[in-house]
Amino acid sequence: MSRIKTAVIGSGIAGSGIAALLARTGDYEVDLYEANGIVGGRFATVMHQGFRLDIGCHMIANGPRGAMGKILDLLGEPEAVRWRHVSMEESIFFFKGTPLHFPSEIDRIGFTQEELGRLMQFFSDTLSIPEKDLPAWDDRSLVDRMEGYLRDPRARTLFGYLSSIYFVVHDDETPVGEWARCSREMMVENLSGGYPIGGTGAIPRAYVEIFERHGGRLHLACPVRRILVEDGRACGIELPDGTRRPYDLVISNAGLKPTVGKLVGRQNYPETFLEKVDGYTHSLAWGVAKVALDEPVIRDTVFVLCMGGDDLNDRMKELEKGHIPDKMDFMMIPVISNLDPSACPSGRQLLVAGGVAGLRSCSTSAEREKWKQAYLRGLEEVFPGIGRHVLWMEYTSPGDIDNLFGKDGCVIGISQKLGQVGANRPPLADPFVRNLYHCSADSGLHGIGGELAADSALRLYALLSGREAP
Numbered sequence: 001m002s003r004i005k006t007a008v009i010g011s012g013i014a015g016s017g018i019a020a021l022l023a024r025t026g027d028y029e030v031d032l033y034e035a036n037g038i039v040g041g042r043f044a045t046v047m048h049q050g051f052r053l054d055i056g057c058h059m060i061a062n063g064p065r066g067a068m069g070k071i072l073d074l075l076g077e078p079e080a081v082r083w084r085h086v087s088m089e090e091s092i093f094f095f096k097g098t099p100l101h102f103p104s105e106i107d108r109i110g111f112t113q114e115e116l117g118r119l120m121q122f123f124s125d126t127l128s129i130p131e132k133d134l135p136a137w138d139d140r141s142l143v144d145r146m147e148g149y150l151r152d153p154r155a156r157t158l159f160g161y162l163s164s165i166y167f168v169v170h171d172d173e174t175p176v177g178e179w180a181r182c183s184r185e186m187m188v189e190n191l192s193g194g195y196p197i198g199g200t201g202a203i204p205r206a207y208v209e210i211f212e213r214h215g216g217r218l219h220l221a222c223p224v225r226r227i228l229v230e231d232g233r234a235c236g237i238e239l240p241d242g243t244r245r246p247y248d249l250v251i252s253n254a255g256l257k258p259t260v261g262k263l264v265g266r267q268n269y270p271e272t273f274l275e276k277v278d279g280y281t282h283s284l285a286w287g288v289a290k291v292a293l294d295e296p297v298i299r300d301t302v303f304v305l306c307m308g309g310d311d312l313n314d315r316m317k318e319l320e321k322g323h324i325p326d327k328m329d330f331m332m333i334p335v336i337s338n339l340d341p342s343a344c345p346s347g348r349q350l351l352v353a354g355g356v357a358g359l360r361s362c363s364t365s366a367e368r369e370k371w372k373q374a375y376l377r378g379l380e381e382v383f384p385g386i387g388r389h390v391l392w393m394e395y396t397s398p399g400d401i402d403n404l405f406g407k408d409g410c411v412i413g414i415s416q417k418l419g420q421v422g423a424n425r426p427p428l429a430d431p432f433v434r435n436l437y438h439c440s441a442d443s444g445l446h447g448i449g450g451e452l453a454a455d456s457a458l459r460l461y462a463l464l465s466g467r468e469a470p
């Protein structure tokens with residue numbers, strides 16, 4: 001029987017994952033096209049002056065037990081990625097200058113006993129909402145629910161910041177249902193969050209390695225210009241030099257908006273669908289500071305969440321608009337070389353720090369320098385004296401991420417905000433172009449960050465193979 005000729009456009013987590021899953025069945029002859037010279041999209045990792053740098057700033061919510069690990073399980077190679085598990089004890093919450101372990105030392109924030117009780121009640125009630133009721137909770141905001149429990153604005157900041165880390169949206173846009181689902185999986189069922197040894201790029205590289213072993217063909221630095229459509233059916237792709245290649249199936253990892261608007265073309269869709277696509281919004285964008293130190297300054301900590309004030313939403317809105325603060329103090333800080341010592345030369349240290357930034361907040365070298373100083377001042381507060389040990393520092397802006405991978409440099413893709421979760425997620429099967437599928441975080445149903453993208457690959461695999469999604 002002849003195999004199904006398939007083009008996968010984009011080698012992000014979802015693109016490389018689905019390419020490997022299909023190639024391994026033996027039923028598909030798969031070409032994987034990647035516009036950049038490296039695989040992985042937002043999960044890519046590059047070398048810089050002997051240090052291994054992820055493009056983003058990552059912690060994987062469920063590590064091997066999450067959707068990325070499940071892809072490896074299905075591929076029959078669960079050990080192809082090794083993970084460094086991260087426990088709560090190794091992580092620090094830096095709340096307005098007070099370092100504390102969460103949740104065991106939460107009382108150090110200075111909540112009253114009553115507020116602490118309400119906070120715990122909120123947490124336990126929300127995490128125990130029965131599974132069957134969660135879809136109804138997808139229409140309700142986390143902030144509304146919090147307000148029914150909490151009085152102290154600092155408690156709202158704490159949970160608001162957690163939701164902004166999960167979904168990279170504002171807390172008043174965070175749906176209770178999806179928040180509860182993700183929190184329960186991560187903090188109750190799996191307890192397996194971590195970081196991949198070899199950097200985030202180790203995951204898509206593992207998928208691609210398996211893909212190639214099963215006969216898949218990888219085309220790096222090979223952007224697809226157009227998806228060819230004939231009689232409402234995807235029938236091939238076109239490359240920038242005009243070369244056309246016929247395919248039975250086209251899978252786009254480029255994202256819903258770029259696929260519909262640029263690769264397929266709006267003329268192939270009815271106005272009602274275009275309005276829906278235009279109406280979806282992406283998650284917020286982050287910038288990431290990458291800091292190389294001349295010696296290991298940070299000893300036991302591997303992960304810090306820094307919250308510098310109670311005015312979370314106001315600060316986020318200012319940052320989104322392009323404001324560069326004097327000191328960045330809402331940031332997530334994985335100490336990469338404490339997670340994986342092979343990330344830097346021996347005797348050195350590598351950490352990254354990421355936080356919300358406007359797409360156009362770093363257009364000049366002076367602005368880039370301002371961002372670096374803002375991060376340095378913030379980091380100095382968390383790790384006093386760190387500034388003396390900086391060998392070099394790089395800043396990856398949302399504009400850089402947009403130039404490389406598109407989608408306005410957003411962190412995740414089409415966000416999981418109210419009105420964009422559950423049945424309202426974008427579809428896997430394109431509703432108007434037959435034989436075209438969307439496979440990226442945009443069309444993932446559930447999960448945090450890269451796991452939402454991996455979820456999309458798992459569901460598409462289930463759809464195409466007729467098997468149940470794990």
Ligand SMILES: Cc1cc2nc3c(=O)[nH]c(=O)nc-3n(C[C@H](O)[C@H](O)[C@H](O)COP(=O)(O)OP(=O)(O)OC[C@H]3O[C@@H](n4cnc5c(N)ncnc54)[C@H](O)[C@@H]3O)c2cc1C
Binds near residue numbers: 009015286406448
């Ligand atoms: C700063 C930052 C921090 C993050 N932190 C976390 C975290 O802590 N935990 C977590 O799990 N996730 C995190 N994420 C989110 C996560 O990285 C993304 O959700 C996930 O990687 C998206 O994967 P994807 O498969 O949807 O697509 P992408 O990674 O966007 O990849 C799409 C690929 O398609 C390629 N492409 C696009 N158009 C074409 C074309 N025409 N032809 C060929 N190729 C094309 C692109 O070059 C790209 O490689 C973070 C992201 C960023 C940017």
